[in-house]
Amino acid sequence: MKIFRLTILSLLTGALMTACNMDLETELEYKSYEFSGIDEDAGNWKPILISSGSELAIDAPSGVASAEFLAEVEGVKSTIASMSGDQRKNVDHWTNNAVLRWNEVALGLIAKYNLIPGPNVDESYTLPNPANPAGPPVFPFSHPPYASRALAYLSVAQYDGMISAWHYKFQFKRPAPYQVDMDIPHAYVSNNLPSYPSEGAVLATVSRKILTAMFPLEADYLKELEEQHLESLILAGENVPSDLEAGKKIGEEIAGIALARAADDGMKYAQSPKAVSDSLRQAAFDRFGWQWENLESPVRPVGLTPLFGKVKMWNVQNVEDTRPPVPPAPGSEAFEKDIKILQDYADNVTHERRRIANFWQDGLGTYTPPGHWNDIAGEYILKYKLNSIRTARTFAYMNMAIMDGGISCWDAKYYYYYPRPIQMIKDFETIAGTPNFPSYTSGHSVFSAAAASVLTYIFPQEGEIFHEWAEEAAISRVYGGIHWTFDATVGTTQGRDVAQYTIDVAKSDGADD
Structure with missing residues (x-):
């Protein structure tokens, strides 16, 4: 029988009390790849938290011949031209399917906080308190029920956000900057997806917000990841800034809906x-x-x-x-x-x-x-x-x-x-x-x-x-x-x-x- 290897090779429990930023070593190594299909009609799929992909409204984008859009394209070219080595690594890391990367982030945080609170000196116990996440003991204790809930809210919010993004992508069909200007290098395998709104921006924002709610001590670390992911979308030639802003808006709204449900689901x-x-x-x-x-x-x-x-x-x-x-x-x-x-x-x-x-x-x-x-x-x-x-x-x-x-x-x-x-x-x-x-x-x-x-x-x-x-x-x-x-x-x-x-x-x- 084939046996899977654990993704996380080493996460020492002692790291829990150190800096929040951590490098997650994984064996799920992959690069940008050609999708088996792009599901042009996915914007019509039935979401989970919202009624339809059109529920989260965004403005229509400027046209590809507009001065506004062309200025954005020029800005993308200039930004890519000055890309550093570390920025290139970030582009390679996030790839064209960042759902997997944000899932890895969630698994790393679950492992980091999966540390049962020990007894006090008098052999009494103090429970982790979301109102005082630094503790002691730190919040959360990410035991299996907590982990299952964190992963469910993260992935459901991501899915609904992606349905909304797909709805507008194929409504507006604005091409990506690398498709408009052949001088823009494209870092990923081309799957010919319209770029407005950016599905990557949806993922970056919704994932940061959901995971911050679940792991509040990691707010700075998650914000840094969001910024790196958003920047990588420009540097990869995938998006212009207005693509990102529209995607972030969807991410913010769907995260708010998901977290409102979480606040009232009885977990507290x-x-x-x-x-x-x-x-x-x-x-x-x-x-x-x-x-x-x-x-x-x-x-x-x-x-x-x-x-x-x-x-x-x-x-x-x-x-x-x-x-x-x-x-x-x-x-x-x-x-x-x-x-x-x-x-x-x-x-x-x-x-x-x-x-x-x-x-x-x-x-x-x-x-x-x-x-x-x-x-x-x-x-x-x-x-x-x-x-x-x-x-x-x-x-x-x-x-x-x-x-x-x-x-x-x-x-x-x-x-x-x-x-x-x-x-x-x-x-x-x-x-x-x-x-x-x-x-x-x-x-x-x-x-x-x-x-x-x-x-x-x-x-x-x-x-x-x-x-x-x-x-x-x-x-x-x-x-x-x-x-x-x-x-x-x-x-x-x-x-x-x-x-x-x-x-x-x-x-x-x-x-x-």
Whole structure:
């Protein structure tokens, strides 16, 4: 089986307290490439946050024969003529599909802030506070639910912004400066896209605004990236300044709409007070006669995001519609059978099982399971040479499904409050730590199955390998000793079922017509 390598090769957790700017080392290396198509009708696709591509209004551009436009073209020529070596590197870096680059930025920030807050001297805990992001502890703690949400808002806003950009591109059809003046060198492979408004400017602005809201301590770093990206569009011969201004306007507006939704989606209540967490514990015990116990030392008073299951979903109306069946009761035949399976795995830790457990671990200091699947998606986007709007669409639907899957999973976790193997099997040891939240169902399993399902819809010819990886990710948690086998198998079914809601929406957005 082919195995993907992690994109982020090294991100030391100690860097969290250092300067915000960081160099993200990746293996997703690519250059400007010819798209498999340009989707001239994509401006008519149905967006997610807005009603249509025309909802975000921009002014008509000046004509190519106008003095205003010709002056801009001359300015582009002059700017390119004085380009420095560092500027040339930036042009090469951003390429003609910068959706991938901004996704990499998001993964790097997730990994950088995926550091669990430690105890205070008196063994109490202080939660990260968005009102005081510098902390201590710093905000955010980008655990898997947080990562799934950040990636969903980023990619959805990018996608809607791109639909708006495509709508106006093919309404006005103003050519790029390199097409108007043959003396302007073009740094990228030509895909003959109209240049007004600049889709790159949409991406630069919307990505900077969404990621700044999610990672407020990185505001300066993200602003610098936005400026570098915008400058590269001029230096590449892709755009004139008025193209950028129109794209930035779309980016600002769609980011505002996305962040308004985020402000009211319930995430600010996800990390609930101890009294709320205790009430969920008691409710589960009253229903089922069991309860998960946190075995950390010192004990963290509240599990991870008990109310993430109440956060607003993207494509599911009622989270209870996706809640999985009751897990096996402790002491039941199915439960005792699972104990034997886990004990056998623990007693026979093969090299292959350990490799699988480690590969899909995606723990602290990494970009989490949602990020891992974004990395996988990027590889196939390049393989099939998707254009930037198809790239944004892929990430948007995949990340909505991942987030909805996570919400459904966390609903089940805190509804059933099911204990983990280490709590129920005497002298049991794990090789993958012990997460600070209940067992049923497995988050890795749900995230992975949801992602694999959407990627199979986008790339049906690759579906077999996507589903194999999702199942491997699920069993990895059993090999690691932190989940029951039914956590993984039921979680895989749950992820696929939840993803189908998103796939049904995708099938009706016009992109498949």
